[in-house]
Amino acid sequence: MRYSEMFLPTVREVPSDAEVISHQLMIRAGMIRKLTTGIYSVLPLGYRTVKKVEQIIREEMDGAGAQEVYLPAVQPAELWEESGRWKFYGKELLRFKDRHNRECCIGPTHEEVITDLVRNEVKTYRQLPRNLYQIQTKFRDEVRPRFGVMRCREFDMKDAYSFDADEKGADLSYEKMFKAYTRIFSRVGLNFRPVEADSGNIGGAYSHEFMVLADTGEDALAFCSACEYAANLEKAEIAKPAALQIDPSQFKALETIHTPNVRTIEEVSAFLGVTPQDIVKTLIFVADGKAVAVLIRGDEEVNEAKLRNFLGADAVELATDDIVLAATNSPKGFAGAIGIKADVYADYSLMNRVNVVMGANREDYHVKNANLGRDYGVKAFADLRIVKESDSCPRCGKPVRFARGIEVGHVFKLGTKYSKAMKATFLDRDGKEKFMIMGCYGIGVGRTVAAAIEQQHDAQGILWPMSIAPFHVIIIPVNVKDENIAKAGEELYRELEEAGLEVLLDDRDERAGVKFNDADLIGIPVRVTIGPKSLAAGNLEIRMRKTGEMKTIPVKEARAFIKDLVKGELKSLNDPNH
Ligand SMILES: [Zn+2]
Numbered sequence: 001m002r003y004s005e006m007f008l009p010t011v012r013e014v015p016s017d018a019e020v021i022s023h024q025l026m027i028r029a030g031m032i033r034k035l036t037t038g039i040y041s042v043l044p045l046g047y048r049t050v051k052k053v054e055q056i057i058r059e060e061m062d063g064a065g066a067q068e069v070y071l072p073a074v075q076p077a078e079l080w081e082e083s084g085r086w087k088f089y090g091k092e093l094l095r096f097k098d099r100h101n102r103e104c105c106i107g108p109t110h111e112e113v114i115t116d117l118v119r120n121e122v123k124t125y126r127q128l129p130r131n132l133y134q135i136q137t138k139f140r141d142e143v144r145p146r147f148g149v150m151r152c153r154e155f156d157m158k159d160a161y162s163f164d165a166d167e168k169g170a171d172l173s174y175e176k177m178f179k180a181y182t183r184i185f186s187r188v189g190l191n192f193r194p195v196e197a198d199s200g201n202i203g204g205a206y207s208h209e210f211m212v213l214a215d216t217g218e219d220a221l222a223f224c225s226a227c228e229y230a231a232n233l234e235k236a237e238i239a240k241p242a243a244l245q246i247d248p249s250q251f252k253a254l255e256t257i258h259t260p261n262v263r264t265i266e267e268v269s270a271f272l273g274v275t276p277q278d279i280v281k282t283l284i285f286v287a288d289g290k291a292v293a294v295l296i297r298g299d300e301e302v303n304e305a306k307l308r309n310f311l312g313a314d315a316v317e318l319a320t321d322d323i324v325l326a327a328t329n330s331p332k333g334f335a336g337a338i339g340i341k342a343d344v345y346a347d348y349s350l351m352n353r354v355n356v357v358m359g360a361n362r363e364d365y366h367v368k369n370a371n372l373g374r375d376y377g378v379k380a381f382a383d384l385r386i387v388k389e390s391d392s393c394p395r396c397g398k399p400v401r402f403a404r405g406i407e408v409g410h411v412f413k414l415g416t417k418y419s420k421a422m423k424a425t426f427l428d429r430d431g432k433e434k435f436m437i438m439g440c441y442g443i444g445v446g447r448t449v450a451a452a453i454e455q456q457h458d459a460q461g462i463l464w465p466m467s468i469a470p471f472h473v474i475i476i477p478v479n480v481k482d483e484n485i486a487k488a489g490e491e492l493y494r495e496l497e498e499a500g501l502e503v504l505l506d507d508r509d510e511r512a513g514v515k516f517n518d519a520d521l522i523g524i525p526v527r528v529t530i531g532p533k534s535l536a537a538g539n540l541e542i543r544m545r546k547t548g549e550m551k552t553i554p555v556k557e558a559r560a561f562i563k564d565l566v567k568g569e570l571k572s573l574n575d576p577n578h
Contacts, residue, residue: 001471003506007044010518020216022450023148025462029522038145038153045522046449048470048502050156053448054135056187056467057158064180066131066160071113073137077103079112083421092140106139111418111440114161118436119424125165128426128436129173133160135445149446150218150406160441163419165428170413170437177411177441181210184443185408189465189573190452193405195221196231198305207412210443211405212451219405222387226398233402234305236387237394241351244381250354252369260364263333265298268366272357275299280350280358280370282335284319284327284342287311291319291327295337295346295358295378300385302347310345310382334359336367337376344377347384406451407444414438456546462523463546466569471504473562474524478512478531488530488540488555495559501566520545526565528558 009030018024026032031046042050058068077095080086085093094106107113114132122128135158145152162173178194185192190212197209209232211221223230231237262271269276279298284291285307292311294302308316321332327342328335336359337344350356355369370376389402418424419435428434449468456463466472473496477489486507493505504524506515512531519527529541540558542551542565553561 001502001504003504004508006504008522009043010521012517018148020147020150020454021457022150022453025453025457025521026148026450029462032149038142038151040149040152040154040446042446045470049449049464049468050445052468052470053188053445054156054158057135057184057443057445060180060184060187061133061158061160063183064131064176066133066162066177066180069117069132069134071107071110071117071134071136073106073139074104075107075110075113077105079116079422080105083112083115083418085112092142094139094141107136108138108140109440109442110134110136110159111161111414111438112422115418115422115424115438118161118163119419119422122163122424122426122436124427125429128163128165129169131160131162131173131177133158133441147218148450150450152446155447156445158443158445162439162441163424163436164438165426165434165436167437170415170439174411174413174439177439178208181409181411181441181443185210185212185448187467187573188448188452189456189467190408190448191455192408193221193223193230193403195223195405196229196235197410198232198234198309207410209407210409210411212408212448212455213403213405214451214454215404216454217404217406219407221403221405222389222391222400223403224393224396224398225401227393227396229393229395229400233387234303236400238348238383238385238387238391239394239397240383241348244351246352246354246372248371248374251371251374252355254370254375255368256360256362257366257368258364259334259366262364262366268357269298272366272368274357278357280337280353280356282328282337282340282359284324284335285316286319286323287313287316291323291342293327293335293337293340293342293344294384295344295350296385297347297349297353300347300349300388302384303386306382306384307345310384328359328361330359330361330363334361334363334365336361336370337378338367338370340376343379345384346378346381348381349385351381406447406454408448408451409441409443411441412439414440457523460517461521464523464525465573466525466566467573469502469523469525471502471524472566473501473526473528474504474506474519474522475528476506476512476515476519476530478515478529480507480509482532485530485532485535488535492528492530492540492555492558496562499559499563501563525569526562528562 011028014024015027032040138157139154164170192212194208194210197207220233222236265276276298281296281298283294304316324332357368358370360367391400416435424436425433475489477485480486496503525545527543539552
């Protein structure tokens with residue numbers, strides 16, 4: 001491609017409405033333009049990268065036995081009513097009526113459509129398993145679209161859905177997708193981690209998010225410094241302590257202390273001269289309409305997602321003042337476990353603690369030396385707190401670390417949530433009618449491109465991995481009015497294209513500085529400069545965008561050298577063991 005002919009409008013200034021670097025660079029590099037809030041046009045340079053990401057996805061999905069389909073963007077409301085999501089999906093679902101007054105939506109995801117397709121065609125276990133995927137436009141009417149294509153309203157997504165006859169098969173389908181995703185993101189050239197994710201309230205299901213590690217990431221994750229364990233902060237587990245061992249001979253006498261207006265952990269700790277670790281915080285939650293008390297060490301925080309999963313509840317929220325009053329006979333700030341009118345659950349961190357401080361369930365009073373068994377009971381101990389960077393890995397015991405990440409993919413074992421709601425059944429080999437077991441697997445295509453930029457850029461612009469770079473090589477003849485230089489540029493351009501490389505020839509009549517700046521901005525991995533001095537000596541200059549490494553190469557050797565360079569890098573990215 002000749003730069004002079006390419007629709008490639010680069011911008012020098014940082015756009016004022018772009019908060020994150022990927023958004024800024026995609027605008028500046030002429031990859032995207034905004035049409036309206038959260039909706040973007042993809043320009044030729046951007047689309048070259050998008051198509052490369054899609055191609056890698058297709059190859060790996062096909063390689064894992066999935067088959068490509070293309071499902072409609074417009075979906076009828078009836079299917080969403082069947083799954084129950086018409087009511088619950090909320091305003092993110094763009095709904096409208098057609099001319100016959102039939103309710104429709106633009107698909108934000110395709111579980112309903114695919115389940116309908118498969119239930120109509122698949123009748124027996126012989127037709128299973130099946131895995132169907134598509135790369136298609138979705139629409140989610142985000143409240144606050146931002147960060148360019150990272151959180152936009154209309155976007156391209158690869159979504160795959162697996163259907164299996166039994167749990168074993170469903171686990172295998174999940175594993176195949178997990179492996180395919182690992183290969184996809186390796187080939188795209190990203191530093192990523194699959195992390196265990198909270199699967200919400202869908203019983204029995206599990207999921208992993210594929211996170212691209214970047215300081216600017218929206219999500220926080222915890223990962224082990226020694227083993228493979230990684231999870232998002234909502235999900236990150238804390239190791240269960242050794243068995244409950246309390247020695248009642250250590251128990252001191254229970255004291256009730258007047259603590260006027262002393263409510264918070266800090267106030268109690270200052271007033272009584274104890275550390276926050278000596279205090280038990282009692283929090284009242286409402287889980288599916290029922291009050292429950294959660295005990296946690298004064299310096300820890302309750303993880304509501306863990307509590308919800310542990311209780312198997314649909315919704316968990318902090319109790320209102322009147323519910324606290326009903327459970328504790330006192331206003332907020334004086335709750336404790338002794339005599340409380342609610343089921344009591346305690347975090348593992350309290351398992352072996354004796355002589356603790358807690359609220360007295362009486363206004364302006366706390367108790368000292370409260371002890372489990374003697375003074376209060378606990379229905380169960382569980383992992384209910386938010387992980388901290390000082391915690392140890394639940395798998396191997398080594399320290400955990402925190403990092404920030406951008407979610408680019410999600411694999412999810414759905415189980416029978418949709419097949420039950422939509423009656424997607426098959427006849428098993430025992431002649432019984434059973435529900436298909438499903439999984440769903442998404443990759444945000446535009447997000448993957450943006451994440452690659454967030455992770456790999458410098459002050460001058462983008463640093464594309466070779467596999468998704470819009471071009472492999474950019475040739476810069478520094479002065480196209482110089483006949484020899486222009487001719488050398490044209491020749492190398494033809495030779496490299498013949499060798500199967502993707503080349504951008506900057507044949508514009510611009511100053512060298514302008515060309516270099518644009519080349520750095522759009523991030524082409526290999527830059528070849530043809531200048532008067534080096535050409536007179538029979539050489540050209542090669543500069544690697546990522547490392548800045550420069551090499552002077554004889555013109556005659558350039559073709560073979562550059563070809564080896566590009567193919568070598570592509571090969572190392574495509575290597576399955578990479
Ligand atoms: Zn570990």
